[in-house]
Amino acid sequence: MSSDFIEPGQPIHKIYLIYSGWAFRYRLLRDGRKQIINFALPGDYLGVSFSQSDGMRFGATAVTDLEVGIVSYASFTRAFGERPDLAIQAASVIEREAILVEEALVAVGKLTARQRIAWLIVDICRRWRDAVASEDGLQDFPFTQNHIADALGLSLVHVNKSLRALKLVGLIKIEGGKIRPVDEARLMRFSEGQHV
Amino acid sequence: MSSDFIEPGQPIHKIYLIYSGWAFRYRLLRDGRKQIINFALPGDYLGVSFSQSDGMRFGATAVTDLEVGIVSYASFTRAFGERPDLAIQAASVIEREAILVEEALVAVGKLTARQRIAWLIVDICRRWRDAVASEDGLQDFPFTQNHIADALGLSLVHVNKSLRALKLVGLIKIEGGKIRPVDEARLMRFSEGQHV
DNA sequence: CGGCAGTTTGAATATTATCAAGGGATGTGG
DNA sequence: CCACATCCCTTGATAATATTCAAACTGCCG
Numbered sequence: 001m002s003s004d005f006i007e008p009g010q011p012i013h014k015i016y017l018i019y020s021g022w023a024f025r026y027r028l029l030r031d032g033r034k035q036i037i038n039f040a041l042p043g044d045y046l047g048v049s050f051s052q053s054d055g056m057r058f059g060a061t062a063v064t065d066l067e068v069g070i071v072s073y074a075s076f077t078r079a080f081g082e083r084p085d086l087a088i089q090a091a092s093v094i095e096r097e098a099i100l101v102e103e104a105l106v107a108v109g110k111l112t113a114r115q116r117i118a119w120l121i122v123d124i125c126r127r128w129r130d131a132v133a134s135e136d137g138l139q140d141f142p143f144t145q146n147h148i149a150d151a152l153g154l155s156l157v158h159v160n161k162s163l164r165a166l167k168l169v170g171l172i173k174i175e176g177g178k179i180r181p182v183d184e185a186r187l188m189r190f191s192e193g194q195h196v
Numbered sequence: 197m198s199s200d201f202i203e204p205g206q207p208i209h210k211i212y213l214i215y216s217g218w219a220f221r222y223r224l225l226r227d228g229r230k231q232i233i234n235f236a237l238p239g240d241y242l243g244v245s246f247s248q249s250d251g252m253r254f255g256a257t258a259v260t261d262l263e264v265g266i267v268s269y270a271s272f273t274r275a276f277g278e279r280p281d282l283a284i285q286a287a288s289v290i291e292r293e294a295i296l297v298e299e300a301l302v303a304v305g306k307l308t309a310r311q312r313i314a315w316l317i318v319d320i321c322r323r324w325r326d327a328v329a330s331e332d333g334l335q336d337f338p339f340t341q342n343h344i345a346d347a348l349g350l351s352l353v354h355v356n357k358s359l360r361a362l363k364l365v366g367l368i369k370i371e372g373g374k375i376r377p378v379d380e381a382r383l384m385r386f387s388e389g390q391h392v
Numbered sequence: 393c394g395g396c397a398g399t400t401t402g403a404a405t406a407t408t409a410t411c412a413a414g415g416g417a418t419g420t421g422g
Numbered sequence: 423c424c425a426c427a428t429c430c431c432t433t434g435a436t437a438a439t440a441t442t443c444a445a446a447c448t449g450c451c452g
Contacts, residue, residue, distance in 0.1 A: 027302050030388050035302040050288045057295065084280030091287035092246045098294035099253065105301045106223050106231040109349030113408070144430065153305030155409050160432060177417095177431080192226050309440070340398060351441050356400060373398080373449085 005068075006047060006060035013073050015047040021066035022142045025058050026150070036151035038100050039063075039124065039143070043131040045093050047073075063142050108153045111191065113162045116152040118171065118191035121181055141179040201264075202243060202256035209269050211243040217262035218338045221254050222346070230255075232347035234296050235320065235339070239327040241289050243269075259338050304349045307387065309358045312348040314367065314387035317377055337375040 005016070008028050020042050026034045037058060040046055046060050080087050100123075107119045124141065143151075149159045163179070166172045171187050173180045181187045201212070204224050216238050222230045233254060236242055242256050276283050296319075303315045320337065339347075345355045359375070362368045367383050369376045377383045 027298065029302070029306055033306055035305045037298050037301060050284055050291055051295075058298075080284060084283065085276075087280065087283035087287060088246055088276060091283060091290060094287060094294060095246055095290050098290060098297060099247075101294060101297050101301060102223065102233050102254075105233060105297060105304060106225070108301060108305050109231045110225055110229055146430080156431090157410075157433090158408055161408095164432085342398075352398095353400090353442075354440055357440095360400080 003062045004059050005062060006056055006058070008057070008059040009055040011055050012047065012049065015045060015071045015073060015076055017069040018042050018044050019067040019069060022063040023060055023066060024063060024147065025060050027058050034150055036147065038097060038104065039151070041127060041131055048090055048093050063147065113154050113158055114166055115191045115193065116154065117148060117159065117162055117166060118187045120148060120152060121172065121179065122184060122188045122191055125181060125184055199258040200255050201258060202252055202254070204253070204255040205251040207251050208243065208245065211241060211267045211269060211272055213265040214238050214240050214242070215263040215265060218259040219256055219262060220259060220343065221256050223254050230346050232343065234293065234300065235347070237323060237327055244286055244289050259343065309350050309354055310362055311387045311389065312350070313344060313355065313358055313362060314383045316344060316348060317368065317375065318380060318384045318387055321377060321380055
């Protein structure tokens with residue numbers, strides 16, 4: 001019961017647009033470990049691609065219940081014949097996602113465990129605000145510590161200890177199992193290595 | 197004398213196509229460290245983008261002497277009016293690069309230092325072969341250990357020690373300061389965590 | 393020759409992973 | 423309703439991995 005809706009290696013046939021809920025895109029290693037490439041929230045697309053390949057290079061898993069729009073890959077491709085400007089839209093989608101992945105690479109490559117976690121929380125909150133425009137900010141941080149570990153290149157145990165440390169210094173709260181930033185600006189500065 | 201030809205933060209005005217030579221794309225952290233996002237070799241584009249932004253999100257540095265083709269961003273944008281199919285080409289360029297970055301994220305997130313280095317060498321060799329089609333394979337691995345460190349999220353010292361370890365077990369050679377794979381298939385298996 | 397960029401090494405330290413175990417909440421079948 | 427399983431979180435101890443610091447060596451070039 002892995003709630004995958006895209007399986008790595010499967011032929012490409014659909015593009016998904018998330019209406020509500022959370023998901024993530026991941027790649028599998030040969031030994032079964034997974035690296036989460038990015039998290040997807042309402043407004044994000046999954047599966048947009050111009051390159052023919054044997055099958056999906058990644059998998060996608062639902063984290064919560066999900067409402068999605070689905071476009072068959074065939075009609076996606078066909079659409080460019082009639083409305084070539086759509087290609088630019090699609091390219092923008094790919095590019096936006098690529099920028100996210102680049103930022104994840106910087107975080108995983110250069111930041112400490114605590115900074116990475118801070119970065120992820122801030123990034124999720126910012127994207128939630130941009131996409132859903134709730135002035136309240138993010139109500140529920142929907143990921144488990146295991147998700148965080150798989151996304152940030154850390155072990156589950158170390159994620160847990162780092163979260164407690166962040167909580168201890170007052171950068172985050174954990175209420176009812178849910179992570180919340182206390183002061184997002186401060187958390188962001190911390191993730192950028194400035195003293196808090 | 198940093199040989200940057202794209203400066204982070206500068207307004208976008210040009211797209212580069214590399215004819216010959218090596219370069220890399222990087223992001224700066226606030227404390228001055230840099231994360232190399234990807235290496236670029238002949239046939240690779242730098243600066244292709246559909247999203248308006250205040251300035252380049254990354255910098256690009258020449259590693260060797262470089263021959264490049266340059267297209268102004270204005271004419272790049274204009275071209276889509278006349279030849280909308282070009283948008284698909286450009287999107288493919290962005291997507292291909294995004295795939296590289298995803299693979300780097302997996303390597304940095306999940307592999308040991310030695311495996312990361314092996315992965316990078318194999319990746320560079322493969323792309324060289326695909327782009328330049330020299331049956332000889334890569335003559336010169338053009339990067340310094342510092343470049344490798346900045347690309348893989350490792351310290352210079354650790355890169356050095358890992359390289360010697362790879363040399364010791366016969367996975368690579370270092371001749372005249374140049375790194376070369378001994379057996380690329382074996383190196384690839386090693387980077388994937390299978391016993392060599 | 394002197395300087396510079398790149399590489400190499402050892403020692404001490406810090407960060408992170410692994411192993412092992414247990415706790416709390418939730419759900420399901422008997 | 424209880425017994426059991428499962429998933430997620432938590433903690434401590436130990437080991438592996440990587441960083442930092444300091445120093446020195448190399449080849450090359452002006």
